[in-house]
Amino acid sequence: MQALREVLIWLKRELEDIDPDSAYLEAELLISYVLNKDRSFIYTVDFIEEEKIKEIKKLLDFRKKGIPINYILKKKFFYDYEFFTDTGVLIPRNETELLVDVVIDTIKSYSFEKIVDIGVGSGNLAVTLAKKVDKLTIYACDISPNALKIAKINAQKHGVIDRIKFFLGPYLYPITMRNLQFDLIISNPPYIASWEMPFLQKEVKREPWEALYGGWNGCIFYEDIFKEFKKMDKGIFIFEISPFIYNDLVKLINKTFSKIEFYVYKDLSQKNRVIKLIW
Numbered sequence: 001m002q003a004l005r006e007v008l009i010w011l012k013r014e015l016e017d018i019d020p021d022s023a024y025l026e027a028e029l030l031i032s033y034v035l036n037k038d039r040s041f042i043y044t045v046d047f048i049e050e051e052k053i054k055e056i057k058k059l060l061d062f063r064k065k066g067i068p069i070n071y072i073l074k075k076k077f078f079y080d081y082e083f084f085t086d087t088g089v090l091i092p093r094n095e096t097e098l099l100v101d102v103v104i105d106t107i108k109s110y111s112f113e114k115i116v117d118i119g120v121g122s123g124n125l126a127v128t129l130a131k132k133v134d135k136l137t138i139y140a141c142d143i144s145p146n147a148l149k150i151a152k153i154n155a156q157k158h159g160v161i162d163r164i165k166f167f168l169g170p171y172l173y174p175i176t177m178r179n180l181q182f183d184l185i186i187s188n189p190p191y192i193a194s195w196e197m198p199f200l201q202k203e204v205k206r207e208p209w210e211a212l213y214g215g216w217n218g219c220i221f222y223e224d225i226f227k228e229f230k231k232m233d234k235g236i237f238i239f240e241i242s243p244f245i246y247n248d249l250v251k252l253i254n255k256t257f258s259k260i261e262f263y264v265y266k267d268l269s270q271k272n273r274v275i276k277l278i279w
Contacts (some may be wrong), residue, residue: 001047007031008042011125026069028211030059033073047101066202076193078096081131083154084123088146088210092124095267096188097275099240100128103186106238106276107133112183116141116175118225120166121211123151130160138164139182143176143210172228187225188240193218196244218245219252226256229279236278243271253277 008027017254023073031048032039034055059072070076070091076083078092079100103125107115108223113135117126120140130138142148148166155161175182191214192200204212208241214220229235241249246264255264260279267273 001049002053004031004042004045004048007048007053011056011060014083015063018063018167022069026063028070030056030063031075034059053257058214066206068203068206071206076122076124079128079132081124081128081158083122083124083127084150084157087206088144088152088208089122089150090188090207092122095269095273096124098265098267099186099188100125100132101131101183102274102276103238105185106236107136110183110236113137114139115186116172116182118171118185118187119143119211120151121147122189123154123164125186125188126164127150127154127158127160129160132157136163139167139180140164141167141169141171143168143170144208145261147208147211151235171225172196176228181235185235185237186239187221187227187237189221190214191218191221191240191242191245193242193245194261196242204253214242214245217248218242219248222249222252226252229277230256232279234279238274238276240274241272242274246272249275 008031009246011027011030012023015026028039028042031042032053037043061250062072063069068091070085074084074086076085076092078095083092084215112136116139118141120126120142126138126140130136140151145168148168152161152166190210190212192212193214194216197213253260257279260277263276264272265274
């Protein structure tokens with residue numbers, strides 16, 4: 001056995017080479033994960049068994065190989081809800097909570113009852129909206145069977161599985177081919193441009209390529225989905241963007257739509273993060 005405090009200090013030092021700012025937090029999280037207890041509980045423990053230390057060292061090896069901490073822990077908090085995460089889905093980001101705020105305000109302003117979530121991923125958007133907005137029905141689409149499986153797990157976990165309908169397929173095709181009616185379209189699509197990919201953190205590169213890469217200019221998803229929108233008489237689309245592609249995206253919007261209402265929302269870092277289009 002070894003003193004838990006010594007293990008915590010050692011683990012923190014090892015993790016500092018990966019991310020010094022979050023090393024202590026990650027050390028706490030890994031130890032609490034192995035002990036299957038809350039972070040606060042580990043400070044009530046004096047010693048830790050050798051078998052548990054071996055497990056911690058194994059997880060540390062994964063972390064040093066660039067495996068994201070949330071894939072190791074199999075969870076990520078988003079909008080105060082805990083979501084199951086695993087390889088095959090994008091890890092929910094804090095900045096995406098802005099997208100939820102904008103969508104909720106829009107739903108309540110228009111009294112919308114049915115929305116489409118394109119690229120549901122882990123289900124963090126769909127599940128959160130179903131939890132926050134009563135009587136809302138969500139059509140959730142994704143091209144990844146694995147993502148749909150994980151999203152269903154999270155919907156079941158949070159008790160909203162009956163209000164989210166899951167469909168396999170790209171863009172709006174699963175919805176339009178079934179002639180389903182909806183009020184609003186939302187998405188957190190792949191938007192990382194080619195030039196940006198080499199500069200991504202090693203951990204981010206471990207996440208699904210198809211959920212990150214948006215083509216040479218980061219706008220391929222938007223180019224394709226806008227073609228679908230041009231066939232629609234009217235609609236509202238709320239989506240997340242990378243601040244780095246904002247100017248190219250504005251040009252694309254102006255080129256595609258002759259008449260449109262355009263709103264931009266900034267994140268906590270005052271970067272353009274969410275756009276709402278009304279046509």
